[in-house]
Amino acid sequence: MPLTLEHRCDHDLAVVVLAGEIDVATSAGLREDLARLVASGARHLILDLGAVAFIDSSGLSVLLSFHHHLRGRHGSIVLAAVNQRIREVLRVTQLTRVFPIYGTADVAVQAHHATRTGPDTAPAPPRDRDRDRDVN
Template sequence: MNVIDLSPLGVVSPSAPTIIRLSGDIDILTSPELRRRLTSTLRYSTSLLILDLSGVSFCDASGLSVLVGIKNRARTMGITLALTGPRPSMSRLLRITGLDRSLPMVA
């Protein structure tokens, strides 16, 4: 079974970013739950929400759709969504789709 794990890494202060570590596959089976959980996370996020992709082993079009949708929803709430730590295959996917230009990367 494909499962996406959202492990919050904690918020030290309101000015610190909210960091969520994703792991597993982001695909048609896990995307609905990921969308629901990230949408819920936005309510408690600081002005910067960082998704750590270092544990993501696979992502399909439905997963990319979740990332774009959450980015757009975050923007309407005054929250910036950024990505960090994508594996080479995920970096390539973001580059091929052009999402590397609309989803900022942070170290």
């Protein structure tokens, strides 16, 4: 299944809506598309994964690569609308400890803007029960 990507930008924030599968066949294209967004000035990415049916290790590698790249530039990458199947992959790989996960892209955008205007107006950070549990 091909991967489609749509995005909208607001200054240094890009909301990226993905649909399809993120796998060995599509991850290189995703990497190139995200690199173009970052090169055009996006330092904060919100990835809406609501229509992503599958992700493999090559897709996870792309996400981690951009996490490290953006973090080094005082940026961020967060996930939104993650379905149960993808959430389970993130949980098993302990990436729920790396990526903040929001219920919707709109909530993630609100949180992004709130953190830029001050902590008193910021919504509570997303809670993931696996993030709060020690894994031995």
